Amino acid sequence: xxxxxxxxxxxxxxxxxxxxxxxxxxxxxxxxxxxxxxxxxxxxxxxxxxxxxxxxxxxxxxxxxxxxxxxxxxxxxxxxxxxxxxxxxxxxxxxxxxxxxxxxxx
Numbered sequence: 001x002x003x004x005x006x007x008x009x010x011x012x013x014x015x016x017x018x019x020x021x022x023x024x025x026x027x028x029x030x031x032x033x034x035x036x037x038x039x040x041x042x043x044x045x046x047x048x049x050x051x052x053x054x055x056x057x058x059x060x061x062x063x064x065x066x067x068x069x070x071x072x073x074x075x076x077x078x079x080x081x082x083x084x085x086x087x088x089x090x091x092x093x094x095x096x097x098x099x100x101x102x103x104x105x106x
Contacts, residue, residue: 035102038085046099050090057086 039046042056064079088094 036081036085037102038089038098041081041085042089044089048089053086053089057082057090 060082
């Protein structure tokens with residue numbers, strides 16, 4: 001058997017082995033970590049109305065735009081966080097699901 005043939009012959013076994021070891025690459029800490037607190041991000045109470053959530057979102061978004069001129073990277077990540085929180089809390093279905101899931105970590 002030539003080296004090329006041996007390599008071709010061995011390669012499928014190596015691939016199967018890497019598939020078996022795929023669980024090793026799983027990040028358990030990301031599963032166990034507490035999710036983001038969207039209420040704190042938007043600076044609202046847990047029982048806040050849709051109007052309060054919307055007004056705080058607008059206030060924080062406008063503030064983020066002003067800050068963005070000073071520190072682009074920090075402002076961009078903060079703005080993305082604010083948008084993510086608003087997308088969940090402004091939708092009654094998503095907010096209900098979020099509240100149920102978040103109750104597990106309280």
